[in-house]
Amino acid sequence: MTNPLYDVAIVGAGPAGATCAWYLAKQDIRVLLLDKAKFPRDKFCGDAVIPRAQRHLKRMGVLDQMVEAGECLFTTSGGFVSPAGIECLSDSTENPSGTPMSVKRIIMDERIVRAAQSAGAELVEEVAIDKVAFDEQAGTWSAHSGSKRFHARTLVLADGAHSKLARSLGIVQNSPGAICSRSFIEGGTHSFETDGICYMERDLLPGYAAIFRHPNDELNFCTYIIPGGKAVPSDLKVLHQGLLDQNSIVRRHLGSGYKIEPMKGAWLRLGGIPKSYADNLLIIGDAAGHIDPLTGEGIQFAMEGAEKAAQTLIEAFRVGRFDEQFLSAYQDKWHKEFGSKFGLAEKASQLMARYPELVDSMAKVANQRDDEFFFAWADIMMGEAPWSAFLRPKLAIPMAAAAVRELWTQRFSPSRRRVAATGA
DSSP states (O other): OOOOEEEEEEEOOSHHHHHHHHHHHTTTOOEEEEOSSOSSOOOOSOOEEOHHHHHHHHHHTHHHHHHHHTOEEEOOEEEEEOTTOOEEEEEOTTOTTOOOEEEOHHHHHHHHHHHHHHHTOEEEOSOOOOEEEEETTTTEEEEEETTEEEEEEEEEEOOOTTOHHHHHTTSSOSOOOEEEEEEEEOTTSOOOOSSEEEEOOTTTTTSEEEEEEOTTSOEEEEEEEOTTSSOOGGGHHHHHHHHHHHOHHHHHHHOSSOOBOOOEEEEEOOSOOSOOEETTEEEOGGGGTOSOTTTOOOHHHHHHHHHHHHHHHHHHHHHTOOSHHHHHHHHHHHHHHTGGGHHHHHHHHHHHHHOTHHHHHHHHHHHHSOHHHHHHHHHHHHTSSOGGGGGSHHHHHHHHHHHHHHHIIIIISHHHHHHHHHTO
């Protein structure tokens, strides 16, 4: 029996792959969605989904399903703790841009996959694709899983941060440089009072730790190590456990006697790759590095990039062109939508690592001013507003003044110099 020829084969059915499949199937593109796991399957993540990602979930009907089933919780209270231990907490219920929500990936990812199936995509589970090959004469791709073969006119790689297949083709050159941890804390065993808090530990910057509450009072405790600071990926376990054992604010927020599962970890590829296309081929999601270099946020970019990939392929089928010159429009689209911000985000992360006092100044200013200032800061961090919004007088002037004061107090003041000189 001859294997069918699909229009598009997508390797990896995470949020990027399944979202791309949904957008394609809605336009009657014949899509094959391949994944090595069987759903529902877990994914180690911070479980926070910001408003820009929620919009895609809304279109697919997934958001309403999760809300109705009580599977997600909108994060309406919380904030962050600065390196100096300044707690900046607020109620974001009235934020017009919306709030993040927490949902377990084992739940959300299956919801998205089922939505793609309902739209018409064909899902094949428990197939680990170990090789892909392009037949130039036929103009088709074959995806190999042991003795199984799958054929398609175009191929989309959504095979995760290590991007084994994209690396085998020589398109992705390096290994992922960031890493995150996750441990669930049993509901009812802790004293956490808000929905979500980020802990900007000095030795962890530009990475951070965070706690997010789930609907059943379960907590997700995660730690992100992002390049640019003192911490390196091999420090993950020590820093993850050290925050739980030694950070006085984390200990106070959680209380004593909480029950926590062993740490699990996942690699992250940050900041986008230089080339995410080839003849009859696109790369999306974690494989394409669609993760913010400052926040480690990737779900929204996975889904936005997936939509851009689908748009490009739909146009390719319309005009009958699948060469890399035509498909390069996908790179332009995702770079314009969010990739152009990654460079500035990386510089901001390096600045935070070098001058932790800047984060302290943000916390002080946010505590001193009204919620509108806090919402403006939150919108920038969530990607609802551009980084240039930091240059608006209402944000820039008070933050600059506070940053100067903090740098002077913590690094250059006479009292600071006297303490350093005495070794106290």
